[in-house]
Structures are given as structure tokens and as C-alpha cells.
Amino acid sequence: MTPAAHIRELWRRAGWEAAAVGRSVRRALTGPGPERDLGVQAVKAAGAAILAWAVAGWWWNAPLALMAPWTAVALVQSTVYRSVRTGVQQVVLIAAGTVLAAAAAGLTGNTMAAMAIVLPVTALLGNYSRFEDQGVYASTTALFVLVYGSFSGFDILHRLLETLLGAVIGIGVNALVLPPVHLRHAHESLCRLPRDGAELLRTMAGEMERGYDRQTAQQWHARARRLPQLIGDLRNARLWTRESLRLNPAGRRIRRPGPALPSTQWDAAWESMADHLTALTRTLAEAAGDSPRLRPPPDSVLGDVPPLLHALADVCDADRAELGAPPGTTAAAGTRPGAGPGTGRAGDGGRGAGGPDGDRRDEALERAWAAHRRLKARLAGQDDETATSVGGLVAQLQQLLHDLEDARVTPAHAGT
Incomplete structure (x- = not known):
């Protein structure tokens, strides 16, 4: 790298850092969150x-x-x-x-x-x-x-x-003086999992409908591999939450920590889901490109995958609303053309057209299982090489469905 290019790179990084600091300051001044809590602790x-x-x-x-x-x-x-x-x-x-x-x-x-x-x-x-x-x-x-x-x-x-x-x-x-309580941080980490999962699933569905290549699938795989990091952040936030309530004379009375958290079984279900989503994107990447390692599934099979991914994303959005995430914090849910009643919508305050979040979730899961059954039926009549790639998709998507069933947010799982 030439000296001039090195200076430009340093200048670019300095600008990026200054912009990031500016965003943190704005978030601290405009609403509650980790940035404001850090400011309070500094004061x-x-x-x-x-x-x-x-x-x-x-x-x-x-x-x-x-x-x-x-x-x-x-x-x-x-x-x-x-x-x-x-x-x-x-x-x-x-x-x-x-x-x-x-x-x-x-x-x-x-x-x-x-x-x-x-x-x-x-x-x-x-x-x-x-x-x-x-x-x-x-x-x-x-x-x-x-x-x-x-x-x-x-x-x-x-x-x-x-x-x-x-x-x-x-x-x-x-x-x-405003004793620190970290339950809100844990809740924010908790909501990021279904939010980021829904965004990834919708991105995959939309790009598969338009046609995707190996590079696009590799980008999906890279995003899926970041989900375990969010799970690690959630576990750390849970630990900080438990510690922040120890010896705290006024933590629960003065601060508003937010809704209770699901049990750690919810974390385990999402950890398994992250593993299977990573495996699914790897299969899609290896079955694409000029020299695929797996025979690409036929278009008739790939056409059944996006509706299933959209339904899975709707389940994630229903979970996010059930967890109490504020409306409008993620991309619009259920806004794809032809989305039926009961799918998620941004800004609906945790309610879909079909009723409470639990009803929305059940309806989305039913659509997902129906789409999976149609996809599974495509296995019949495939040659051995094609059946390998199609079977991999069917198996990973089935595991994702089971994981999301295990990740249901219910009052029985509430707690820190």
C-alpha cells in the first residue's frame, strides 16, 4: 500500500470511528439503552x-x-x-x-x-x-x-x-444513585436473536425467489455463523443480570428492568437453530456455482423453499413480539406480496391480523410444516445425486422447525 493510500485508509477509519461515536452519543441522549447506562456510570x-x-x-x-x-x-x-x-x-x-x-x-x-x-x-x-x-x-x-x-x-x-x-x-x-441493573441489556440481547434470524430468513427467501448464486449463499452462511455470537452475548447478559441484583438495595424498585426473560432452555433451542441454519446455508452454497460440490436441486424444489423460509421468519417475528420488543425495531414482518392473514406486521404492537402473538406463531408454524411436507414429497423420483442435496435441505429445514417449536415463549418459561 502506498503512503497516500495508507493515509486515506487511516482517514477513512477515523471517519468511521467518529461516526460510530456520534451514533452512540445520539442514542445516549435520545433514549434508554446501554449507551445511556454507560454515561450514567461515568457521571x-x-x-x-x-x-x-x-x-x-x-x-x-x-x-x-x-x-x-x-x-x-x-x-x-x-x-x-x-x-x-x-x-x-x-x-x-x-x-x-x-x-x-x-x-x-x-x-x-x-x-x-x-x-x-x-x-x-x-x-x-x-x-x-x-x-x-x-x-x-x-x-x-x-x-x-x-x-x-x-x-x-x-x-x-x-x-x-x-x-x-x-x-x-x-x-x-x-x-x-441509580444502581445498575442489567436486565434490560439481557432483554435487548434476547430480542436480537429472533430479529436477526427473521431478517436472514427473509433475505434468503427473497433472493432465492429471484435466483441466487454461490457468492450470495456464502453471504447467507456468513450471517448465519454470527448468530452463535448473539447467543454468547445473551448468556453474558444473563450473568450480568443475576449479578446486578445481588447486594442491590434498590435495583428492582428504582430501575425499570423490563419484561422477564424466558428460561435458558430458550437459549439452547436457539443455539441448535443457529447450528442448523448454518448447515442449511452451507448446503445451499455447496449446491450452487459453476463447480458445485453437490448437484443443484431442481427449480421445482427450490421454488418450495422460499414459502417455508417466509413462514419460519413469521414465527421468529411472533416470538420477538411475544418477548416485548418495541414495534418498528426490525424490518417489516409479513409484508411480502401474498402474505396471508395472521402473519406479522411491523408496528402492530405484538398483535397480528389473526389475534395474539401465540396464534400468529401457531398459524405460521402450520404454514411452515405444510411447506415442508410439499418439499419432502419432492424427494420421490429424484436420482441419487439430486436426492443428496434435496435430502440435506429437507433434513436441515425439519430440524429448524423442531428448534422453533422448542423455542416457544410461554409464561411457564419466564424468569431470569
């Missing part, structure tokens, strides 16, 4: 640090008042439980670093020699797995003590009191 951390400095530096006039805001800003964590756990870790590490540094300085009488003794010890202590990513505080505290030359018992006591003050303020601010 809380700054407020906790200022309050800790006001108490330790301005009112108390502590000799090393930095310790209080330093600890406070670090303890405004993503959950109250994490704030408490991190606070205990930091107090232990800062106390250990302070005592070890003072002992080494008193033993050697020389700052450089004391560093040579204490830093290897605090670095090893910081690598203890129980301290996780807080281990660096032992070494940095020892450096503060040695550089500032505060070795007396009075100074050591002040370090500990300043640290405890910062910990109390940081934990208190995080627990009492």
Missing part, C-alpha cells in the same frame, strides 16, 4: 471521586488525599456486587502495599533499595488469582508510599483510612 464515577476528594482533601486535609478519590472512582463498577467485591480486594491490596513499603523503607533507609525489595513481592501478590485484575494496586500503592516518603505509623494509618473512605463513597454512590 457517577466522577461524582464519587469529587465527593471523596472534598472529604479527604478539602475538609479532612489528609496528607495523601489522592487515595480516596482514586479508590472511589475505581469502585463505581457495573454492578453493586462487583463494587463491594472490588472494594474488599483494593483495601487488602492497598493495605498490603502500604505496610510492605513502609517495612522495606524502615529496613533499608533507602528508597531505591526499598523498591528493589518490595516491588517483586507486591507484583507476585497482585498476580494472585483471587485479586483478579485489581492486583496492580499493591505495587502502585507501594510506589506512592516510597516516592512520597510517608513511612510513619501515622502516615500508614492515614493511607488506610483514606482508602476506606474512598471505598465507602464509591460503593455508596453506586448502590444508592
Whole structure:
């Protein structure tokens, strides 16, 4: 790459990054979501640090008042439980670093020699797995003590009191001022699965109706392979949700977390669906192109697949509405020409023309199974090579249907 092209590429990436930051800022200002929650946490951390400095530096006039805001800003964590756990870790590490540094300085009488003794010890202590990513505080505290030359018992006591003050303020601010609750994040991750699944299925159906090539099928395959990442995000969000409600004095009362989540069996059904959708797109890709690995299915067979995919997408849209996703958050559902009553429609508030979301789902599943039976009947009379590719389609689509039946959202599955 020439220098000019390299500069253009860097400029393009900088523009993309600036645009992404701008979108995040707009989302934070215009509505609730992860961006606004991050902004709230940032303001809380700054407020906790200022309050800790006001108490330790301005009112108390502590000799090393930095310790209080330093600890406070670090303890405004993503959950109250994490704030408490991190606070205990930091107090232990800062106390250990302070005592070890003072002992080494008193033993050697020389700052450089004391560093040579204490830093290897605090670095090893910081690598203890129980301290996780807080281990660096032992070494940095020892450096503060040695550089500032505060070795007396009075100074050591002040370090500990300043640290405890910062910990109390940081934990208190995080627990009492809009305590973080992550159920909304889990709900957003949950709704992304049926949304992205429906979008992919509709894209496949539309492009198959117009005629597709190997490159198009490979793009479907790439999109299908991203679905497991969404499942991983959902599992992480569930973990954060459970943790955010631990030791949270006002999480359920102050914040509005949103609807309850289905059980983890729903996640398992979607994990299986993602696997079969990936296998389906791989089969379609390998049966297309100039040199296909599988004999391409005849047009009569491929003509039966789009109605089945549209019906599967309608099931996903009904699930998304059942989960309480706000209307209009995805592409219009059920707007293809000739869509019958009961199919999903964007902005219908979780109701289709045929009644509640459960009725819409049942009707869509019936259409899907009917389309699958027509496709399965095409197996008769096919030669061996063609039957291999057609059978692969039939098998994967049947598995998708079973997975979607298992992924039904019902009140019995509600919970976190």
C-alpha cells in the first residue's frame, strides 16, 4: 500500500470511528439503552471521586488525599456486587502495599533499595488469582508510599483510612444513585436473536425467489455463523443480570428492568437453530456455482423453499413480539406480496391480523410444516445425486422447525 493510500485508509477509519461515536452519543441522549447506562456510570464515577476528594482533601486535609478519590472512582463498577467485591480486594491490596513499603523503607533507609525489595513481592501478590485484575494496586500503592516518603505509623494509618473512605463513597454512590441493573441489556440481547434470524430468513427467501448464486449463499452462511455470537452475548447478559441484583438495595424498585426473560432452555433451542441454519446455508452454497460440490436441486424444489423460509421468519417475528420488543425495531414482518392473514406486521404492537402473538406463531408454524411436507414429497423420483442435496435441505429445514417449536415463549418459561 502506498503512503497516500495508507493515509486515506487511516482517514477513512477515523471517519468511521467518529461516526460510530456520534451514533452512540445520539442514542445516549435520545433514549434508554446501554449507551445511556454507560454515561450514567461515568457521571457517577466522577461524582464519587469529587465527593471523596472534598472529604479527604478539602475538609479532612489528609496528607495523601489522592487515595480516596482514586479508590472511589475505581469502585463505581457495573454492578453493586462487583463494587463491594472490588472494594474488599483494593483495601487488602492497598493495605498490603502500604505496610510492605513502609517495612522495606524502615529496613533499608533507602528508597531505591526499598523498591528493589518490595516491588517483586507486591507484583507476585497482585498476580494472585483471587485479586483478579485489581492486583496492580499493591505495587502502585507501594510506589506512592516510597516516592512520597510517608513511612510513619501515622502516615500508614492515614493511607488506610483514606482508602476506606474512598471505598465507602464509591460503593455508596453506586448502590444508592441509580444502581445498575442489567436486565434490560439481557432483554435487548434476547430480542436480537429472533430479529436477526427473521431478517436472514427473509433475505434468503427473497433472493432465492429471484435466483441466487454461490457468492450470495456464502453471504447467507456468513450471517448465519454470527448468530452463535448473539447467543454468547445473551448468556453474558444473563450473568450480568443475576449479578446486578445481588447486594442491590434498590435495583428492582428504582430501575425499570423490563419484561422477564424466558428460561435458558430458550437459549439452547436457539443455539441448535443457529447450528442448523448454518448447515442449511452451507448446503445451499455447496449446491450452487459453476463447480458445485453437490448437484443443484431442481427449480421445482427450490421454488418450495422460499414459502417455508417466509413462514419460519413469521414465527421468529411472533416470538420477538411475544418477548416485548418495541414495534418498528426490525424490518417489516409479513409484508411480502401474498402474505396471508395472521402473519406479522411491523408496528402492530405484538398483535397480528389473526389475534395474539401465540396464534400468529401457531398459524405460521402450520404454514411452515405444510411447506415442508410439499418439499419432502419432492424427494420421490429424484436420482441419487439430486436426492443428496434435496435430502440435506429437507433434513436441515425439519430440524429448524423442531428448534422453533422448542423455542416457544410461554409464561411457564419466564424468569431470569
